[in-house]
Amino acid sequence: MKRLALVGVDIIHKFIYPGFINGFDGEAMERDGEWMADLFRGRASSALDDQVKVVAIASPDHEAALRIAGATHIDTVVNRVEDLPGDLDGVLVMERQGRRHLDLARRFLEAGQYVFFDKPVVESRREWEIIKAAARRSGSRVFGGSALRYSPQVAEVQAELTQHPAASLVVTGPGPWYEYACHTVELLELLNGPGVEVAAGVGENGAGLAIIDWSNGAKGTVQWGNYRGEFRIDAYDREGDGHRAWIINDARAYYQGLAQAIVDGLLGRLDPNWADIDAVVGVLDDVGGSLSPA
Numbered sequence: 001m002k003r004l005a006l007v008g009v010d011i012i013h014k015f016i017y018p019g020f021i022n023g024f025d026g027e028a029m030e031r032d033g034e035w036m037a038d039l040f041r042g043r044a045s046s047a048l049d050d051q052v053k054v055v056a057i058a059s060p061d062h063e064a065a066l067r068i069a070g071a072t073h074i075d076t077v078v079n080r081v082e083d084l085p086g087d088l089d090g091v092l093v094m095e096r097q098g099r100r101h102l103d104l105a106r107r108f109l110e111a112g113q114y115v116f117f118d119k120p121v122v123e124s125r126r127e128w129e130i131i132k133a134a135a136r137r138s139g140s141r142v143f144g145g146s147a148l149r150y151s152p153q154v155a156e157v158q159a160e161l162t163q164h165p166a167a168s169l170v171v172t173g174p175g176p177w178y179e180y181a182c183h184t185v186e187l188l189e190l191l192n193g194p195g196v197e198v199a200a201g202v203g204e205n206g207a208g209l210a211i212i213d214w215s216n217g218a219k220g221t222v223q224w225g226n227y228r229g230e231f232r233i234d235a236y237d238r239e240g241d242g243h244r245a246w247i248i249n250d251a252r253a254y255y256q257g258l259a260q261a262i263v264d265g266l267l268g269r270l271d272p273n274w275a276d277i278d279a280v281v282g283v284l285d286d287v288g289g290s291l292s293p294a
Helices: 016-021 026-032 033-038 061-072 100-110 125-138 152-163 177-192 251-266 274-290
Strands: 003-005 052-058 077-078 090-093 112-118 143-146 166-173 196-204 207-214 219-225 230-236 243-248
Touching: 003 016, 016 033, 016 052, 016 061, 016 251, 026 033, 026 061, 026 219, 033 152, 052 061, 052 251, 061 077, 090 100, 100 112, 100 177, 112 251, 125 143, 143 251, 143 274, 152 177, 152 219, 152 243, 152 251, 166 177, 177 196, 177 207, 177 219, 177 230, 177 274, 196 274, 207 274
Parallel strands: 003 052, 003 090, 052 077, 090 112, 112 143, 166 219
Antiparallel strands: 166 230, 196 207, 207 219, 230 243
16 A cells, blocks of 8 residues: 655645545544535545555644544544654645745655646746655655546536637636736646747735736636635637636545545556646746736
C-alpha cells in the first residue's frame, strides 16, 4: 500500500480529499465535516482505491487535524512535518496559502517522493522553479492545481468550444486572487492552452480583473471578488447571437475527479504536466505583481 501524509498550517478542503481517498465515518463526517459533509451525505463510505491511503496528518491546528483524522480514518496526527513517520510514499500539501507550500513539501521533494499541491500550487515562478529543480534531482513526481480541471461540466464546455471556438472568454469566480482566482486562471489555461503570452491585472488581491493573451491569438478575462460561490464561463462570438454562458457548480464530481487523479498519479497511471502549472503560476505571478496593496 502507498502511504500518504496530509500537511498544512491552515488546511483547506479539510475533509474532501482524505474522505474520498480513505473513505469516511458517516457520523463523524456529519458532525465535524462543516459544509463538506454535503459532499458525502448518502454516499458509499468505502475507500477510493485500496492501494492508497492517507495515513498521517501534520498541522499545528491540532484540534482541526484530530477532527479530520476521526472522520477520514487517518491513523497518525502530529503538529509538525518533521514528526511524521519515516515510511511515507508522498504528501498532499493542502495548505490554504500558496506561499507556504514549498517549505511544507521540501522533505518529500528531496526524498524523491510523490507531491501533490492543492491550489494554488505556488504563488511565484521563483518557487515553482525551485520545486521543479528539486524534482529533477530527486525523481519526485509533482502534481497540483485546481479541481475544476476534472469537472464534467467543464469537459462539456471544452468540447463545445473545440467545435465552435469563441472570439474571447470571460471567467468569473469568488474570492481573492491567489486563493481562488487560481481556479479561473486554470479554467482559461485548460480552454486556451498553456501558451500564455501576456497577463496583466487591475484591482487588489480581494477583487479585480485580469486580461490574458495567448500566443495562438486566444484572449481571456478573469474577474474575481465578491461573486457567487460558483464559476461562470462567458464566451463571446462573432457569429450567432454573439454570446454563450455556462455555470460550473458540479463540486462533488470535480472533487472526486481530482481525488482519483491524486491516486492515479501516485500509482503511475497519470503523468505530471508541468507545462500547465508553468502557465498558471506565470499568470498568478504576473498579475499578482501588478495589483494594488489591499
